[in-house]
Amino acid sequence: MRGEQxxxxxxxxxxxxxxxxxxxxxxxxxxxxxxxxxxxxxLPEMFSTGFSMAPDLLAExxxxxxxxxxxxxxxxxxxxxxxxxxxxxxxxxxxxxxWVQPDGNIxxxxxxxxxxxxxxxxxxxxxxxxxxxQVNGWRINLQVCYDLRFPVWARNxxxxxxxxxxxxxxxxxxxxxxxxxxxxRAIENQCYVVGVNRVGTDPKNNVYTGDSSVFGPLGxxxxxxxxxxxxxxxxxxxEPLQKVRASLPFLNDAxxxxxx
Numbered sequence: 001m002r003g004e005q006x007x008x009x010x011x012x013x014x015x016x017x018x019x020x021x022x023x024x025x026x027x028x029x030x031x032x033x034x035x036x037x038x039x040x041x042x043l044p045e046m047f048s049t050g051f052s053m054a055p056d057l058l059a060e061x062x063x064x065x066x067x068x069x070x071x072x073x074x075x076x077x078x079x080x081x082x083x084x085x086x087x088x089x090x091x092x093x094x095x096x097x098x099w100v101q102p103d104g105n106i107x108x109x110x111x112x113x114x115x116x117x118x119x120x121x122x123x124x125x126x127x128x129x130x131x132x133x134q135v136n137g138w139r140i141n142l143q144v145c146y147d148l149r150f151p152v153w154a155r156n157x158x159x160x161x162x163x164x165x166x167x168x169x170x171x172x173x174x175x176x177x178x179x180x181x182x183x184x185r186a187i188e189n190q191c192y193v194v195g196v197n198r199v200g201t202d203p204k205n206n207v208y209t210g211d212s213s214v215f216g217p218l219g220x221x222x223x224x225x226x227x228x229x230x231x232x233x234x235x236x237x238x239e240p241l242q243k244v245r246a247s248l249p250f251l252n253d254a255x256x257x258x259x260x
Contacts, residue, residue: 004238006138006163009034009041009079010223012212012230014200015169018058020048024069030231031077038233039135041073042196043083044167045145046095050202051169052086053123055093059086062106070100078102080135083167083196084111084144092125097142097167099133107133111144112153120146130259137238138162145170148181148195153259156189158251162241166195169202172209179211179224186215190245192222192236199229217244 011030016022031041045051048066049058060066070081080101087096095114099107110127114120130153133140139161145168147153154164164185170178178195186193192214199210214222214234223234245251 004137006136006236006238007037007039007233008163008194008214008236009038009231009233010194010196010212010214010225011041011043012196012210012225012228012232013044013047013198014229015044015047015050015198015202017050017203018052018054020058020066023048024066028073031073031079031081034077034231034233036233038077038079040080040082040140041077042165042167042194043081044196044198045084045169046086047083047167048085050198051118051206053119055086055088055123059088059093061088067098067100067106070098071104071106074100074102080133082133082142082165093123094127095120095124095144097131097144099131099142107131107142109142109144111147113146113150115146132161138236140165144168148178148185151185151188152257154185154189155254155257156191156251157254157256159245161189161191162238163192163194163236164189166193168195168197169206169208170197170211172207175209175211179213182213183215183219186217187219190217190241190248190251192216192241194234199227217241 084097095111097109109131141161
């Protein structure tokens with residue numbers, strides 16, 4: 001049956017600070033080595049630069065080098081590639097997650113919740129709309145890092161999506177929160193949750209242990225990796241998701257609301 005499986009590859013890198021060419025080469029080497037089928041390849045938040053507050057120096061337009069690289073990779077390896085990067089549009093800067101398909105179509109999600117603790121809100125413009133992407137019969141809700149702390153923004157109202165996907169630069173000192181909140185989002189939304197993070201240390205002495213994870217709709221750990229660069233493909237199955245929602249129809253009892 002078409003759409004039963006989703007092959008999703010998580011890339012957990014050690015991002016080279018503000019060095020786009022080195023990072024893109026690192027990713028292409030990893031993508032070229034992926035064995036087996038792949039529908040979606042996921043890179044972390046600000047994958048080409050690290051979590052930088054210098055958009056005036058690093059931002060690209062939507063036809064910039066990194067976006068063109070994503071489009072080329074999608075065509076060359078016949079997959080969707082997604083992750084966030086620093087984009088300038090209409091004089092504003094965005095922490096923008098792109099969903100780049102091999103047919104040339106590009107979906108856009110601008111990070112809604114900007115991390116004021118690090119000054120992100122002073123440099124970037126927040127997004128206003130969610131994006132639920134589709135591939136092979138699966139619906140995927142795209143989210144970025146700090147969005148994870150705001151469950152209303154991610155709430156699955158009925159049967160809106162099957163996978164909740166977070167890309168992040170989430171530091172080690174809050175890794176317990178990262179893993180706990182990913183788990184909670186899976187249970188409360190009765191969906192698969194995929195979280196893709198980075199490892200290494202940035203110039204601000206933030207240490208990242210990765211903990212990229214995949215959780216099932218009952219909160220079971222399908223895959224998790226800590227303290228290592230990783231490139232791993234997980235195959236998600238539609239049937240277990242459907243069984244959970246049919247046997248435990250908790251979403252039917254959720255509060256109704258409208259996101260403004």
